[in-house]
Structures are given as structure tokens and as C-alpha cells.
Amino acid sequence: MTGNQSAFFVVPDGLSAETLAQALDRYTVESRPRQPERAFALLDCHDQSLQQSGRLLIEAAGMLRLYDNRGDSVSQRLKGRGRFPKDFPEGPMKQALSGFPKLRALGVVGEGHISRADFLVLDELQKTQAKLHVTALSSPNERVELVQVEGLRGYDRAFSAVSSAIAGIKGAQADVAAVFPQLFPGQARYQAKPHIPLGKTEPASEAATDIISTYLGVARQNEAGVIKDIDTEYLHDYRVSLRRIRSVLSLFKGVYSEAETAGLKRVFSDLMQPTGRVRDLDVYLLEKESFFNLVPVSLNAGLEEMFDAFQKERARELNRLSRWLRGSEYEKTMRSLAARFESATDLASGPSANLGAYEYACALIWKRYRKVCKLARSITPDTPDEVVHDLRIHCKKLRYLMEFFGPLFDDKGFKTIIKPLKRLQDNLGLFNDCSVQQEALLEFVSTSSGRSGQINGQLAMAVGGLIAVLDQRQRQERDRVIANFEHFDSPKIRQLFRTLFHSAKE
Amino acid sequence: MKTIACYSNKGGVGKTATSVNLAYAFAQAGQRVLLCDLDPQGASGFYLRVKPSKKLTEARFFEDVKRFTKSIRASDFEGLDVLPANMTYRDFDVFLSRMRNKRSRLKKALVSVGGDYDVIVLDCPPNFSTLSENIFKASDLIVVPVIPSTLSERTFEQLIGFFDAHKLPKKKICAFFSMVQRRKKLHLETMETMQKQYRKRFLKTVVPFSADIERMGQYRAPVLTYAGRSVAASAYKSLFKEIKKGVGPVK
Ligand SMILES: Nc1ncnc2c1ncn2[C@@H]1O[C@H](COP(=O)(O)OP(=O)(O)OP(=O)(O)O)[C@@H](O)[C@H]1O
Ligand SMILES: [Mg+2]
Numbered sequence: 001m002t003g004n005q006s007a008f009f010v011v012p013d014g015l016s017a018e019t020l021a022q023a024l025d026r027y028t029v030e031s032r033p034r035q036p037e038r039a040f041a042l043l044d045c046h047d048q049s050l051q052q053s054g055r056l057l058i059e060a061a062g063m064l065r066l067y068d069n070r071g072d073s074v075s076q077r078l079k080g081r082g083r084f085p086k087d088f089p090e091g092p093m094k095q096a097l098s099g100f101p102k103l104r105a106l107g108v109v110g111e112g113h114i115s116r117a118d119f120l121v122l123d124e125l126q127k128t129q130a131k132l133h134v135t136a137l138s139s140p141n142e143r144v145e146l147v148q149v150e151g152l153r154g155y156d157r158a159f160s161a162v163s164s165a166i167a168g169i170k171g172a173q174a175d176v177a178a179v180f181p182q183l184f185p186g187q188a189r190y191q192a193k194p195h196i197p198l199g200k201t202e203p204a205s206e207a208a209t210d211i212i213s214t215y216l217g218v219a220r221q222n223e224a225g226v227i228k229d230i231d232t233e234y235l236h237d238y239r240v241s242l243r244r245i246r247s248v249l250s251l252f253k254g255v256y257s258e259a260e261t262a263g264l265k266r267v268f269s270d271l272m273q274p275t276g277r278v279r280d281l282d283v284y285l286l287e288k289e290s291f292f293n294l295v296p297v298s299l300n301a302g303l304e305e306m307f308d309a310f311q312k313e314r315a316r317e318l319n320r321l322s323r324w325l326r327g328s329e330y331e332k333t334m335r336s337l338a339a340r341f342e343s344a345t346d347l348a349s350g351p352s353a354n355l356g357a358y359e360y361a362c363a364l365i366w367k368r369y370r371k372v373c374k375l376a377r378s379i380t381p382d383t384p385d386e387v388v389h390d391l392r393i394h395c396k397k398l399r400y401l402m403e404f405f406g407p408l409f410d411d412k413g414f415k416t417i418i419k420p421l422k423r424l425q426d427n428l429g430l431f432n433d434c435s436v437q438q439e440a441l442l443e444f445v446s447t448s449s450g451r452s453g454q455i456n457g458q459l460a461m462a463v464g465g466l467i468a469v470l471d472q473r474q475r476q477e478r479d480r481v482i483a484n485f486e487h488f489d490s491p492k493i494r495q496l497f498r499t500l501f502h503s504a505k506e
Numbered sequence: 507m508k509t510i511a512c513y514s515n516k517g518g519v520g521k522t523a524t525s526v527n528l529a530y531a532f533a534q535a536g537q538r539v540l541l542c543d544l545d546p547q548g549a550s551g552f553y554l555r556v557k558p559s560k561k562l563t564e565a566r567f568f569e570d571v572k573r574f575t576k577s578i579r580a581s582d583f584e585g586l587d588v589l590p591a592n593m594t595y596r597d598f599d600v601f602l603s604r605m606r607n608k609r610s611r612l613k614k615a616l617v618s619v620g621g622d623y624d625v626i627v628l629d630c631p632p633n634f635s636t637l638s639e640n641i642f643k644a645s646d647l648i649v650v651p652v653i654p655s656t657l658s659e660r661t662f663e664q665l666i667g668f669f670d671a672h673k674l675p676k677k678k679i680c681a682f683f684s685m686v687q688r689r690k691k692l693h694l695e696t697m698e699t700m701q702k703q704y705r706k707r708f709l710k711t712v713v714p715f716s717a718d719i720e721r722m723g724q725y726r727a728p729v730l731t732y733a734g735r736s737v738a739a740s741a742y743k744s745l746f747k748e749i750k751k752g753v754g755p756v757k
Contacts, residue, residue: 004580125726127555128582153587154556154579 005151005159006071010178012171015134015145017119023165024121027129027158032118040114040137042183043080045104046225046234047190053099056146056176057106058137060114066096067146067176080106082230103286105231110184112139121162129158132166139183146179190221192237198407204360205255205344205353208248211404213341215241220334227322232282235321239279242272247400251364254352261350267337274324280440281314287437295465302462306444361405366501368398376485385435388478392428399425413496420488427477427484434474438467507605508753509626511645516661517632520651520684522549523719523729524745525629528649530728531746533585537624537756540578542589544598545631551590554581555726558590575615583728587623602644624756642674647753651684651713654696662700666707680752682709682745709752711745714738 017031040060044050050057054069057080065075076093084105085097119132133148147166151159167174180187196214198207219241225234246268249261256264284291288307292300324330340346344353352360372394379387399421406414441463448459510528512521522545529541529550543550548558556579579588604610605626630641642648650665652658662681669676681704687693701708713719716738718729725732730739 125555125557127557128580152580154577156576 004153005156006073007149007159007163007174008067008069008071008073008176009147009149009163009166009169010173010176010182011145011147011166011169012182013143013145014136015147015169019169020119020121020132023169024162026161027121027123028126029132030120030122032120034117035115037113037115039111041081041111042109042137042180043106044109044180045101045106046222046230046237047101047104047192048109048180049101049104051109051177051180054175054177056179058114064093066093067148068096069174069176071148073148081108082106084231101233103231103233103236107225107230109180109187110139112137112183114138121158123158128152129155130162132162137179137183142183142185144179144182146176188221192218192240193403194218196404196407198357198405200358200408201356203344203353204252204355204357205347205349207357207360207404208252208255209341209344209347211248212245213338215244216334216338216341219245220338223325227325229318229322232286235275235279235282239272239275242268242275244400244404246272247397248404251368251397251401252352252360253364254350256353257348257350260348267333271333274321278314278317278321281310281317284310284437284440285314291466294469295462299458299462299465302456302458302460303466305456305459306462309444309448357405358408361401361408362501365398365401365405366497368394368401369497369501372398373489376481376489379482379485381479381482385478388428388431388481389435391481392425392432395421395425395428409500413500417493417496417500420484420490420493424481424484424488427480431474431477431481434470434477438470438474441467441470507623507626508647508756509602509605509628509645510647510649510749510753511628511630511641512649512651513628513630513638513641513645514632514650514652514661515638515665516653516658519653519658520713520719521632522553522629523722524649524651524684524713524742525627526550526553526722527728527730527742528746528749529586529625529627530583530730531742532625532627532750533583534730535746535750537585538622539586539625539627540589540623541581541586541627541629542601543629545629547631548590550629551588553722553726553728554583554586554588556581556588556590583731599640602640606644625753638668639672639674642669642672642678645678647680647749648678649749650679650681652681652700653685654683654693654700656692656696659696659700662704666704676707679707680709680749681707683712685715686712687715709745709748711741711748713741713745716741 017029021027021029038060040058043057043059043064050066056067058065058067059080062077062079063075064078064080065073067073074092074096076091078088078091078093082105084102085094085100086102088094088097115136117134117136119134120128121130121132123129130152131150133150135146135148137144137146149159149163149166166172194214196210198210219238222234222238222241225231226238246265249256249265249268285307291307292303295303372391375387375391375394379391399418402414402418402421445460445463448456512525512528514521525541529539533539541550541554543558551558577589579590580586581588628641628645650662652662665679666676668674669679683693683697686697697712714737716736718733718736718738721733722729729736729742733739
């Protein structure tokens, strides 16, 4: 019957009927024939969302099985690797993975062999009191067992007794995610935004160097995923890491010498350059469905043609990008950057290099905040779009500064500020997306017509329709900016900014 | 949900043996089955190695839905659960009416733990007269094992008389001959007369007297699990088929 109690434990190694019988002294243990060994793959996405949420997803023999720490397991005949859970057919697996990041695909964390053996826990009448399902998992160098204790209706006490006996086995853990580090030790956890500890009096140049060095590492962790084209988030995270580095270079004024800064800016801008087009195309392709929803069905044929062209171009561009990332020049650049950012002493310092990080941060954030306010308060319905674009950039810079220096400040005050700031940024982001997309569409039309001399009618209509809708959206977003800023510009937030970043000056 | 009572106004006729094997056959056929052991001796629980629950004797037992659902025990066979013995008549009465009421808290509680049953088999104790009428009303079928002897003829007559007197639907009664020994002339003669007299009341299946059935006490398991090819096993299989047809669709 369904609804049985169940619990999972991860134990280090080979549970035999004898060790079980020893642990369960009140009961006897009967083993059933072990199933033959098969190959398996442990799946998760790059930021390990399953492991972080205490789940384990195993693919073996065409079946996917998901274990969680509530003792449930879901299985379905389905292929998982390389796929997006959101694209799974309707069924228990898709439902169980509904919280999985939408843009992430399942990748292989590691591979090995799996076999399963079942045991019955019997009382003195040979009546089953509980069942044990033991899944042995081995990677090339390690071995663990995942033990499921399954209760029988009406045998709650036996279930508890058996569960605590298993929990008492040396090295046992009541967490299915413990399989990850035990089978595949030494796999670094990927974090797109790692916590970078900073000291209040740490020299500003050291802070900058720490941040840059960390994000160089994050960028590198994404290279393989970009090359294998697992999902679009790898390239996105790669670019965000480099962009953070560039913003440190431009926002942390005076930490490095002018020449050093200019040189580094050039290097990182060159690194970003080959990634831009693929990312743009990714964005369009991800938006494909929403584009189709924007225009009437009569224009679908034209859109289809446009997206076909995008798809083809992406394949070419990605090919080019992968070659660049695999190339020796790229490798050399990244290695030498990593070496240079190992410590601040290898970089020519600027006039602010030795300022204490806290003092330095307060000054930068306060200044940027004042700029945002001044600009935002000047915006009226008649202000040109360029000013709104500038506001977006200033807000972004403010946000970066706050994130970089976050560890130096009170967490609660920070969160209070970030919330309305984020809302304003989302609003400005949408405003910007609409305008960028319109430009891209116009650009697309002009290059398409350039090649054939004359643009195909269906395509032109589709693009025309889209631009009209996007323009209207952009105006709607713009109209919300003033209200969102007012929200951010509340007396409470103003006060918070003052106390957090400007109190020393008063 | 269908309720099938194994009942007889005479002791030792094979009610418990029938209940256990029938319940097992329904579960094997994919139904979710609850076997209620109403015998204070806990005979059907014994055959399935389920110990009687002490808590069941507590007076307030049926007020407490949670504890009730908890006292149900899984057998070692897929789809077959047991409600162990030790129920008072009053408790049992309440139990039956709640099981039949879709909106009762008991029913809902069972559904919520994935334990709604398709078939309930009642193993009635001998001398169950106090509640007989309720059982007859609450059950969809009343399976009556009859040993073909002169004494049994008389008790069966009494049962039919009871149904007539209380205007109960006699077509619920599914009798069958139990512990039949074909070597005994008396058995064959009694069967012939009773079949004539109660033509519609008797199933075709005849369960023979069999050492394999007696051995249930040793194996503590349904006959079908340890002597699947025996004459006894095929008798229970054909009994199951006839009864399944008799109760109609169970869901
Ligand atoms: N067909 C059969 N052949 C041989 N022995 C049988 C058969 N059916 C039952 N028995 C045995 O006869 C005895 C009584 O059977 P059972 O307990 O099933 O009857 P019952 O009607 O439930 O009895 P009670 O009225 O005491 O509850 C048991 O020992 C059982 O093993
Ligand atoms: Mg009995």
C-alpha cells in the first residue's frame, strides 16, 4: 500500500545481512537476491540545486529516480542528462522537479555503478516488520550505500527502531545529498556569487584584487559548460563574472595606477567581446515563445523564419566562441590573469590603494547613491529616454558596489535597501530590453535585406508587428519608473543610506 | 467498497480458513483488502502472523480515528491489511457503519493515508448472535460454510428462517459445502438434499476436507502461498471466482 513511512540514510560501505542483523538485534534479517550491477549517472545542474535542497537524482537503465529527505522517492522511465526538467513530459518526475531552475539543464555530476538489494526485517514469528532497500553506489574510487527503511502500516514502532539502528551505524547520515561529497569528493561547489570576506581596514586595493580573483575563478568554472553547450546559464554566468570584474575596475577608482587600470580594462573588454553575440542570440531564442505571443497568428510564419535564422547564426557563433575558449591564447591569458590577481602586490597601485575598505566603500556608495537620486528626481514624463538609460546604469553600479562591499555592512539594513532597488532595476531592465530588442530587430531587417537585396514580406510584417508591441511595452515600463523610484526614495531608505554610508562624515 | 462476511451460526466450520484465503485471493487480484478479525481468539490474525493489538480493547477506541487507522496492520502480502481482533460488539457496529459512510472521518482518514479499501472481509466469531442482524444488513455478501451433516442442515434452516422472519434479503447468502469428505455417504446425501432445497443459496464450489488446509496453522500463511497446486488451493480459487462474480464490481 502507498503512504508507508519511509526514511533514507547514507552509510559509508557494504551493509551485509550480518552487519544489519547486528545493528537490529531484536529482529532477524532476511536478504533477497541482489540485482545485477548497472551503470548510473548522478545528475544535477551546475549550481547544484538538487544537492542544496537535499535531493538526489540518479539515472540508470533508462530510469530516473529522485530521492528526498522526507523519505520519498519518485521514479519514471525517462532520460535525464542534458535535458531541462521543465521540458519533461507531464508526470511524477516533472512535478517533483517543478522548483528546478527553469533555465538549467541536468548535467552529469559523476558516474559509476549501482546495484540494489532488498532485506526483510522479521520478528520472531517471521512476520515482516520493516523493509530495507539498499542501493549500493560506487564511483571509480569511492563507495556508499543508500538505505531506505520502509515501514509497514501498523508497525510504527518497528520502523522507528530500525531507523534509529541504521542511523546508529558508524558514519551514517540522514541526508541523501551526502552521496555527492562521499562518491565524488573534491568537487568544488559552484556559486555564481560567492561570499567574499572583506576586512574593514583591509586596503582597498586588496579588496579589489580579492573580488577580481574570485570572479576570475567563477568565470573559469563556466567554460566547460559553454563549450559543451549544456544550457545558456553557463555563458550568462561567465559574462556576469567578467562584467563584475570590469565594474570593479571602473568603480574602484584609484586602487590601481591609471595605466594599470586602463590596460586591465582593455584585457577584460577583449575577453568579453567574443561572447556578446551568442548571448544576444540566446536571449532572443529564450524569448521565442513570448515573441510568438506578442503578435497575431497571421505573422507567425515570418517569426518562424527569423528564429530559424537566429538559431543558425547561434550555432556558428557558438562554434567560434568554443574554439576561442579551447584555444591556447585564451588559456594563456586566463592563467596569467589568475597569477597577477593572486595578490595586490603584483599590480601597480594607485592613490587610493591603501585606503581602508570600509571608508572607501562608504565614500563610493554614498557618491553613487547621490547620483542616482539626483538623476531620478529630475525625470518627468518629458525627459528623453537616454536619461532613463543613464539611470539604469547608475542603479546597476550602485547595486554592484553594495554587493561587493556587502560583507562590511549590517545585513538587515542592506536587505531593506536592496528590495526596492531591485524592483526599480527590474523595471529599468525591462525598459532597456524592449529598446535593445527593437534595435536588434531593425538591425536584423537591415542585414537580411542587405543580403537578398529585398526583404521578404512576411518577415517584414512580423518584425513590424513586434516592434510596435515592444515600443508600447517600453513606454509602459517607462511610465512605471517614476513610481518605483519614489518607492525607493522613501524617508526610511534615505535614512538608512545616511546611517550606513554617511554617518562618519556628520 | 464491498463487504463480505464469513459467517455461520455454527462453530468450527471453516470461516477463518475461508476468510484468510479469500482475502488473499482478492489482494492477489489487485484489490486493496482489509481483513477484519472479529474473533476474540485472533484466529485470522494468527494465520497472517499479525499479533492482536492491545490498544483495541480500550473503550474510547472508535472515538479516535487516528488510533483506529494506526491499529490496522500490513500483512506480508501486497494489498492485504489486517485489523486485528479484540473488538467489542458495540465497537464493531460503529466501525461497520463508519466504513460504509463515505463522509465519515474514519473513511476520510483511511483515504488520506492511501488506505481506502476495495474489499472488506469479516471473519466472524462463532456465537455472534448479538450482532448478526447488523452484519447481515451491512454486508454485501454473506459467505456461509456448511459441513454437509445432519446438524448443519438444521442450523442452516435456522439461518434462512431468521432471514425470513426479519425480512432480510436472502440473496445475500452464499453458502458452500466445506470440509467435504466424498468417501462419506452422509456427506454426499446431505449435499444432494440441501442443494435441491436451497438451490439458489449454494455456490457450485465445494471445499474438500484437506490436510493442506489443516496445515495453515503450521505455515501461518494462506494455502495458496504454500500449496498453490493442491486440490484445496483450486477449490479456494474457484470459490473466489464465484464470490467475485457475486459481489459485482468492487470500486
Ligand atoms: N477444508 C478443510 N479441511 C480440513 N481442515 C479444515 C478445513 N477447513 C478448516 N479446517 C480446519 O478446521 C479447524 C476449524 O477451521 P476454522 O478455524 O477455519 O473454522 P471457523 O469456522 O473459523 O471456527 P470458529 O467457529 O472456531 O471460528 C481449523 O483447525 C482448520 O485448520
Ligand atoms: Mg474462526
